[in-house]
Amino acid sequence: MATSQKMAETADGMMHSLTEDTWATPTTQLFAFIGVLWLSLKVFSFWRLIASLFILPGTSLSTFGKKGSWAVITGASDGIGKEYALQLAQKGFNIVLVSRTQSKLDTLAAEIQRMCKVQCKTLAMDFAANNDSDFAKLKQMVQELDVSILVNNVGLSHSIPVPFAETPEREVQDIITINCMGTLRVSQLIAPGMVRRKNGLILTMASFGGILPTPLLATYSGSKAFLQQWSSALSSELAPHGVKVQLVQSYLVTSAMSKIRRSSAMVPTPKQFVRAALGKIGRSGGAQGVAATSTPYWAHGIMHWAIATLTPGPMNKYVIDVNKSMHEDIRKRALRKAERDGKKSS
Numbered sequence: 001m002a003t004s005q006k007m008a009e010t011a012d013g014m015m016h017s018l019t020e021d022t023w024a025t026p027t028t029q030l031f032a033f034i035g036v037l038w039l040s041l042k043v044f045s046f047w048r049l050i051a052s053l054f055i056l057p058g059t060s061l062s063t064f065g066k067k068g069s070w071a072v073i074t075g076a077s078d079g080i081g082k083e084y085a086l087q088l089a090q091k092g093f094n095i096v097l098v099s100r101t102q103s104k105l106d107t108l109a110a111e112i113q114r115m116c117k118v119q120c121k122t123l124a125m126d127f128a129a130n131n132d133s134d135f136a137k138l139k140q141m142v143q144e145l146d147v148s149i150l151v152n153n154v155g156l157s158h159s160i161p162v163p164f165a166e167t168p169e170r171e172v173q174d175i176i177t178i179n180c181m182g183t184l185r186v187s188q189l190i191a192p193g194m195v196r197r198k199n200g201l202i203l204t205m206a207s208f209g210g211i212l213p214t215p216l217l218a219t220y221s222g223s224k225a226f227l228q229q230w231s232s233a234l235s236s237e238l239a240p241h242g243v244k245v246q247l248v249q250s251y252l253v254t255s256a257m258s259k260i261r262r263s264s265a266m267v268p269t270p271k272q273f274v275r276a277a278l279g280k281i282g283r284s285g286g287a288q289g290v291a292a293t294s295t296p297y298w299a300h301g302i303m304h305w306a307i308a309t310l311t312p313g314p315m316n317k318y319v320i321d322v323n324k325s326m327h328e329d330i331r332k333r334a335l336r337k338a339e340r341d342g343k344k345s346s
């Protein structure tokens with residue numbers, strides 16, 4: 001009896017000191033609380049991601065314009081732009097197609113008019129020329145139209161990854177002129193009509209290059225970061241006027257620009273990408289906490305969320321350096337290929 005009581009007392013004492021030393025001090029309790037809170041926030045954020053990508057529907061496109069209203073798409077004749085045009089036509093919008101090559105525009109306009117009962121207008125212009133008379137023509141064209149959707153899709157990247165100091169001046173100028181000036185000028189032509197009608201949607205194609213500083217694509221990366229800031233700011237300006245502005249974030253998609261032909265879970269076709277983008281208007285997808293921005297395609301969304309939530313963040317030096325070695329590799333391969341092709345043709 002005496003022994004067992006003694007043993008119990010000792011055990012009790014051990015328990016007591018254990019609890020006291022490791023769990024009961026206010027500091028450890030505070031850390032435990034912070035840890036649990038942090039983990040709960042991550043888990044909650046993950047469920048928001050899953051709901052946004054896979055469960056919740058986006059705003060219906062019909063909210064932005066009556067039947068018979070128009071959608072303007074820049075860079076519309078190929079890749080992602082062509083898909084925006086086709087899918088918006090299938091939803092009953094009349095379409096204005098803008099890009100460089102008239103013959104490609106004519107072919108697509110004919111295809112759209114054959115498939116869908118909508119009207120189609122085209123304008124061939126080179127955004128790199130930044131020619132006032134082109135923008136005047138576009139202005140005249142859209143003046144009479146009830147434009148309810150603008151897709152700022154036109155964009156140019158570097159032909160191959162290249163150190164900034166060695167980038168041809170022409171390439172630097174074209175990227176900034178097309179990606180930034182082109183987008184600003186077209187939006188300035190079209191937004192006032194939307195504000196007057198108190199309705200509309202402006203989508204702008206960005207790129208992970210704009211979230212993650214991208215060595216060897218520095219100018220492209222900067223131009224897309226510009227679009228991110230501009231679009232989020234514009235969204236706040238136009239929201240009180242009933243116009244929705246959304247930046248569409250994307251990692252790689254199969255196209256002439258990415259030079260990737262085979263699709264995979266991580267690299268969707270333009271068709272898959274645009275279906276996600278148009279189906280998730282108003283949803284953040286993987287772009288949680290970034291105002292008026294969406295990363296709508298599921299695998300891109302998870303990647304965006306993981307970079308923002310589970311790494312030290314996209315602006316971290318380590319994250320940037322990993323990307324740099326990747327692009328140095330791509331550049332080496334591209335230069336070797338150019339050399340081989342050069343030898344073949346000579």
Ligand SMILES: NC(=O)c1ccc[n+]([C@@H]2O[C@H](COP(=O)([O-])OP(=O)(O)OC[C@H]3O[C@@H](n4cnc5c(N)ncnc54)[C@H](OP(=O)(O)O)[C@@H]3O)[C@@H](O)[C@H]2O)c1
Nearest residue numbers: 075077078079080099100101126127155252253255257258
């Ligand atoms: N593909 C990707 O992996 C990826 C990833 C992230 C973001 N994005 C963005 O998505 C957008 C579309 O990319 P994409 O891959 O679909 O490109 P793409 O396949 O190269 O198509 C570009 C389109 O723009 C037109 N275009 C090119 N230069 C032009 C110019 N100077 N003036 C007028 N039109 C011009 C082209 O038609 P013409 O040749 O007839 O002019 C074509 O219709 C871009 O803003 C890009 O930055 C793409």
Ligand SMILES: *[C@@H]1O[C@H](CO)[C@@H](O)[C@H](O)[C@H]1NC(C)=O
Nearest residue numbers: 129130131132133134135137
């Ligand atoms: C702009 O386009 C017009 C009409 O196509 C042309 O006459 C003019 O020379 C162009 N301007 C420049 C600066 O290229």
Ligand SMILES: *[C@@H]1O[C@H](CO)[C@@H](O)[C@H](O)[C@H]1NC(C)=O
Nearest residue numbers: 207208209212214251252323
């Ligand atoms: C790396 O490079 C690609 C373009 O090739 C870019 O889109 C991406 O944002 C960069 N960052 C990471 C972490 O992949």
